[in-house]
Amino acid sequence: MFAGLAVYVLTLKLARHLPKNMNRFAHKAALGVVAVCVMAFLTSAGAAIWSFVGSSHGIAALLTTVVDTLGSLRRTLPASVADLLPTTIEGLRQQLVEMLGDHVQKLSVVGMEGVKVFAHVLLGMVVGGMAAVHHFREHDQAPPLVGALRSRLRALATAFDKVVFAQVKISGLNAAFTAVYLLVALPLFGVHLPMATLLVLLTFAVGMLPMVGNLVSNTVIFLISLGVSLGVGIASLLFLVLIHKAEYFMNARIVGHEVQATAWELLSAMLLLEATFGIAGLVAAPVVYAWLKAEVKEQGMI
Secondary structure (H helix, E strand, O other), rough: HHHHHHHHHHEEEHHHHOOOOOOOHHHHHHHHHHHHHHHHHHHHHHHHHHHHOOOOHHHHHHHHHHHHHHHHHHOOHHHHOOOOOOOOHHHHHHHHHHHOHHHHHHHHOOOHHHHHHHHHHHHHHHHHHHHHHHHHOOOOOHHHHHHHHHHHHHHHHHHHHHHHHHHHHHHHHHHHHHHHHHHHHHHHHOOOOOOHHHHHHHEEEEHOOHHHHHHHHHHHHHHHHHOOOOHHHHHHHHHHHHHHHHHHHHHHHHHHHHHOHHHHHHHHHHHHHHHHHHHHHHHHHHHHHHHHHHHHHHHOOO
């Protein structure tokens, strides 16, 4: 659904820049080219990210670094605390699964399941591109059901546009601050954090999750910094508290302002949908909640 909405919204945004004096056939052909280019770009970006994550320098290496850091911490922490820390990558994964739920396993789908997910994403992109081209056709006397469905699609696309693209900007800002700290500030003091580039990419990727994403990236950065030295760990903690935590609440305000929702509303929606649908519900919650609230407002109920 998100893949289709991304193609649909991006195609409509780019279509506004097409020449106004084009005839109907040329306009439709240009829209088709734009939709294909958007699908190609999103597919290439997704493939590049998946390839990097699956490489030897990707998430597996990051997990190894985290486990090594936890292993060094076990020797300095009290026994009662050290016993709670995982000692292997498998132990770390098990604890993550227990914290985030069994649905986390869906994030690392392989084999035929991975092919099925890719097919669904590709199909969603095709449907989104076709819907975008269909959007510009004349429909003066649409039947009631078709008109209602189009109205729902417009409301859903608007909610997706407001939440997701606002979150992309916020995530990019978070990643930029993190890159300055990890790749510029720390090296100036002779500190080179392991996996710094991957940590920046991780910050951008998980930043797509409003409010929750920063918590994930901040925890990983702090643990790896602590593995370098206590001073670096404290410096990273101060950075995360002063910058990222301020942005944590700012993110809720920015996204909440876009959809006319407060931070507690978004958090409640995320908790409810995560409990019901797992990770997929957590990711979709801001968009779904914004869409439902817009529909309720249109009916004059609030």
